[in-house]
Amino acid sequence: MALNYDPNLIGRVFETTDAVEVKAERIQSFCETLGETNPLYADGKVAPPAYAVTFRNGRHFFQHVPRFGRAGFDAGKDVEFVRSIHAGDKITLSSHVKEIYEKTGRTGTMVFVVVRSTLSNQDGQEVAHIDHRFMSRT
């Protein structure tokens, strides 16, 4: 079945989020919920690498992303960690739809929408790239 969506959607960045300041307390809270005791991270000065996935897309981003079938699930992520995130950093995130594809498995047909997000800090340096795979069942 051919997937129905506007091919011009692929690669378009719709919005970049306002900068979010990283607070030491947020890093500490993140560490606590994961049982993180590594002294590199637990004092909240430097975030563990996985903190990068906690930044959210802009409010309007998903209005531009087509929906296929029933409610989507998080199918997985590919994260490239470029730089550490520190308390006091101001992080922006810009995202685009990287690809849309269909796959048929044991449990039926699934549609995957891959959203690529780039995180940057206050100096314009890239901090992380995240490919987020959303899966819906048709």
Added chain:
Amino acid sequence: MKTFADVHIGDTLGPVHQFVSKDQCRKYANSAGLPAARFTDDEGARKEGLPGIILPGNMSLGLLSKLVTDWIGYDGGARMIRLSTTYRVPVQPDHTLTFQGFITHTTEAERRAEIDVWIENEEAERLVTGTATVQFDK
């Protein structure tokens, strides 16, 4: 300090056994801005066809990231530069999860190690699988 010379194909990470409670799952979801019923409320999760609340994918990613950063150690010398995860089966809290890894490949020129990582339940079913890349300074 762990160096590239310390790392060999076939070396293992873990197994680390960790009981993850529903309360911990809810705390993660709320602190990460993911207050969806599927992560916080059993009844709401069941309405979505789930057996009860499940861990957010980001939480599984965070726990696998911790497996790798704990293995790297506390004194620098290496850092995780990539982590990829696939959520195969919903991860339910109030279970003891096992986190493991296995060095599959090393690249001497770049001083990098590729690691298969995964999360199992008590029945040794692989719920989340992934790969990580670690870059060594020496």
